[in-house]
Amino acid sequence: MAAPELWSPRRTAGEVVLGLVLGVMAAGTEELMGSEGARLLAVGAAATLLSLLRRRMPTPVLLVTAVLAPLVSGFAPLLLIVGWSAGRRIVGAGRVMAAFTVAYALFIGTTLLEGWAPSATLTLVLLSTLYFLATTLVPGLASRYWTQRRTLLHALQERNAQLLRERAMVAGQARLMERQRIAQDMHDSLGHQLALISVHTGALEVDPQLTPQQREAVGVLRNASVTAMHELREVVGILRDGVEAPSAPVDDSGRVTRGTAGIEGLVEAARAAGNEVELRRTGDERPLAAAADHAAYRIAQEALTNAYKHAPGARIDVELRYEPDSLVVEIVSGQVDAAARGAVVSGGQGLTGLRERARLVGGIVHAGPASGGGFRVAGMLPYGVVEATPLLAAEDDFHQQSPRARYADGVPVMDWSVTEGLPVRDGQGEHPGGQWAYPGGQLTFPGTEGRSRAGGIAMGCAIALAALLVLGAAGIFGLFFLVGSMDEGMIDPAEYRSVRIGDDEDAVRDRLPPGDSIMTTGLSGKGPKEPEGSECLVLMSSDVGDNMETEPVFRFCFRDGKLIEKKAYEVSR
Structure with a gap:
């Protein structure tokens, strides 16, 4: 009665076992009431068949069960299951009301036909009504409330995911526009100044009045300005397009691209500037992904720049270790006297940028004092492409993510069926939790998800308790009426x-x-x-x-x- 792909083996086995249990219970109850033979087999088979059909045909099964329940004492457990299933599977409130009303009328009609007594009609109708409420209507209402609540939460989940995706798109467009503006400003300002430096140093390099040493120094400045112009052009392209170019071999001018192959050029430039630098390579060299290769170059470049500024004249050791699972780039600068350091200009963002660059390729960067004095910068970068663990912003981390679908298109998706606590990295430790304002109202988030679940459970318990109180009061009234009627007969x-x-x-x-x-x-x-x-x-x-x-x-x-x-x-x- 259903498509095979909709039924997993586990679901199929569960439905078969439930149907067999209900069939055995119905047949056993009939046997206790004195039935035997073919009736027992018919009752058991009917209960099993109705149980298997209740999902696909909720309304017909409900009506058939309501007709047979007064005639078959063993159908009481089946009536509970059928009422629960019909309450959640019949589409439309009007159809549900009509189905349960017709089922109630059939149940009362069969009951009166089975035990007709003109003098006790009202009593029989009252007791039958209480029985139908307890075994069919209350389970159906509880099931429908539970299903509607779950449907509402799933709708909120989908709407929230859509809003997050739209907000991410808007934020991405804003970032792209800002990057294009920055790229234009860098091109117009820095590009002009670097071009002037390159022209003037090129003219100065051919000045006959310069000594060979001065001409060599001016040549270094000209090459540096030309290299800076190439790097500026590459950075502007990255800002505009958002794509980082892969590493390339050495060009005709002798400048190397920004990868592990370019670290040797950095070392040579440092030696030409008068620094004592040693480069070592250990292990079997292996290629890296483009982003990781570029990150290795930037780690070495930033560490050498810091060594020039903070430890001028100190020995610098650069080591590339090709380990089985990652490349380790380590730069250690020697210790210098405090008087030799002098005052330097630093933006304080270099190491922070290195850590973020390494994190994006799945690596890490450590910077701190070396054991023998001086300063040490070490980066560990994987050979393959490793997706970094996203650091969710506090407004995006709802702490209710499903492990099956935590992210959709890079955007966190809220899953109300599974509640988990995920730490938020916002620079201040874990988010204290609470509530965020959200379009259309408020949603409860970290620190309150337990209370939300408890509130839902409490509401369900309150509804069940109210239904039990109503049934209890009706039962007490019926019992009082029954005891009073005993004196009448x-x-x-x-x-x-x-x-x-x-x-x-x-x-x-x-x-x-x-x-x-x-x-x-x-x-x-x-x-x-x-x-x-x-x-x-x-x-x-x-x-x-x-x-x-x-x-x-x-x-x-x-x-x-x-x-x-x-x-x-x-x-x-």
């Missing part, structure tokens, strides 16, 4: 013996109860044949029978205003 054997045949009908009826009780339902017509033309009154005895299958009753028959017969016998229910 039961007499003591001594009172039966005190009545004489031939007594006036009105006098006898005044002494006896009217018999309008649910206790006497189904007793008429089960004893000896009634006298012709008589009207009989059947009452129960206050004594118990000899066994559990029969009940003692008393019958009084009247004709022409006189009591013409009284009999005591036992009937089988």
Whole structure:
């Protein structure tokens, strides 16, 4: 009755086991009530079949079960399951109301046909209504509330994910526009100044009045300005396009690209500037991803620049270690006297930028004092491409992410079916939690998700408790009514013996109860044949029978205003 791909083996096994259990329970209950043979098999098979069909055909199964439940005592557990399934699977509130109303009418109608007694109709309807409420309507309402709540939360999840994606797109457009503006400013200002430096140093380099040493120094300045112009052009392209160019081999002018191959050029430039620098390579060289290769170059460049500024004249050791799983770039500068350091200009962002660059390729950077004095910068970079763990902004981390789908298109997606606590990196430690203002209202987030779940559970418990209280009050009323009705249909054997045949009908009826009780339902017509033309009154005895299958009753028959017969016998229910 359903597409195979919609049913996993686990779900199929569960449904089959549930159907078999309900079938066995229904057949076992019928056997306790005295049924046997083919009826037991039919009841068990019917319960199993209705259980398997309840998901695909909720309304027909509900109606069929409501018709058969008064006739089959073992259908009580099935009625619970069918009511729960129908409440959540019938589409539309009007259809649900109509289905349960028709089911109730069929249930009451079958009950009255099974045990019709004009004198106890109201009592029978009341008890049947309480039974239907407890076994069918309350489970159906609870199931529908639970399903609607889950549907609402999933809708909120999808809307939230869409809003986050839209906000990420808007933020991305804003960042792109700002990057383009910065790139334009850098091109217009720095490019012009570097071009002037390159032109003037090129003219100065051919000045015949310079000594060879001065001409060599001016050549270094010109090469540096030309290299700076190339790097500026590359940075401007990255800012505009958001794409970093991969490493390339050495160009015709002798400048190397920014990768591990370019670290040797950095070392040579440092030596030409008068620094004592040693480069070592250990391990089997392996290629790196473009981004990681560029990060290795930037780590070495920044560390050498810091060494020039903070430890001028000190020895610098540069080591590239190719380990089995990563490349380690380590730069250690020697210690110098405090007087030799002097005052330097530093923006304080170099090492921070290195750490972020390494993190984006799955690596790490450490910077701090060396064990023998001086300063040490070390970066560990993986050979392959490793996705960095996203650091979610506080406004994006709802602490309710599903491990199955925590991110959609790079944007965190809220999953209300699974609640987890995820630490937020916002520079201040973990976010203290609370509530964020959000379009359309407020959502509860870190520190409050437990309370949200507890609130949902408490609401569900409150609804269940209210339903139980209503059913309890109705049950108490029905029990009180039932106890009162017992006096309307039961007499003591001594009172039966005190009545004489031939007594006036009105006098006898005044002494006896009217018999309008649910206790006497189904007793008429089960004893000896009634006298012709008589009207009989059947009452129960206050004594118990000899066994559990029969009940003692008393019958009084009247004709022409006189009591013409009284009999005591036992009937089988």
